[in-house]
Amino acid sequence: MSDDRLIVGLDLPDAGSAGALVERLGQEVGFYKIGLGLLASGGLDLAERLKRDGRRVFLDMKLFDIGATVTAATRGLVGRIAPDFLTVQGDPHVVRAAVAGRGNAPTRILAISVLTSLDRGDLDEAMMVPGDVETIVLERARRAFAAGADGVVASPQEAAAIRALPEARGKAIVTPGVRPAGAAVGDQKRIATPAEALRAGADHLVIARPIWSVDDPVAAARAILAEIAAA
Numbered sequence: 460m461s462d463d464r465l466i467v468g469l470d471l472p473d474a475g476s477a478g479a480l481v482e483r484l485g486q487e488v489g490f491y492k493i494g495l496g497l498l499a500s501g502g503l504d505l506a507e508r509l510k511r512d513g514r515r516v517f518l519d520m521k522l523f524d525i526g527a528t529v530t531a532a533t534r535g536l537v538g539r540i541a542p543d544f545l546t547v548q549g550d551p552h553v554v555r556a557a558v559a560g561r562g563n564a565p566t567r568i569l570a571i572s573v574l575t576s577l578d579r580g581d582l583d584e585a586m587m588v589p590g591d592v593e594t595i596v597l598e599r600a601r602r603a604f605a606a607g608a609d610g611v612v613a614s615p616q617e618a619a620a621i622r623a624l625p626e627a628r629g630k631a632i633v634t635p636g637v638r639p640a641g642a643a644v645g646d647q648k649r650i651a652t653p654a655e656a657l658r659a660g661a662d663h664l665v666i667a668r669p670i671w672s673v674d675d676p677v678a679a680a681r682a683i684l685a686e687i688a689a690a
Contacts, residue, residue: 461489468667474501518542526556533560570603575636615656622660
């Protein structure tokens, strides 16, 4: 039986290989993330199929544009796929536009805080405001909640501080950058184990490479699900 706290990221080269992984995992996993990497190779069609099959879908589009465009894009994605989660950049004007485009549909709008592949050096290079990463993440989360976001995407290292915000009551915290003990870090910089992330206040864990890159994805998923259950 699947546990929807685990979201498997289908960060694979094409929709065919992503679909094959879904079939291989079978009933072990019921929630999948489809991101920009699959957009040009059948990702939206795969998202539709997953929804028809009764699985949950996290559409990780990280939308960012002028308000009218974000509203139109959100309306189109919700109308076609009805994803359970849809990500947008955490800028308040973007969040408000996505909420308007979502309308009364049950899709939850998640705001991106600071990508888990970034650290303070990366923010300096991008000319972001000074301050430590956690402070910036908390302020972006607070402003996104005020703009109507249903949750945020943040690293597990900031999950506890976000959960402590009064504005975070009833909101979802979704954490990428989750790595089982001994797994390769890859391009992530702010990471934690599944148990650590859940104890910090995360509601959902996005895990991709530690599952799809190994010889036995089913065994890897089961081990992660066991850790989640124990936490």
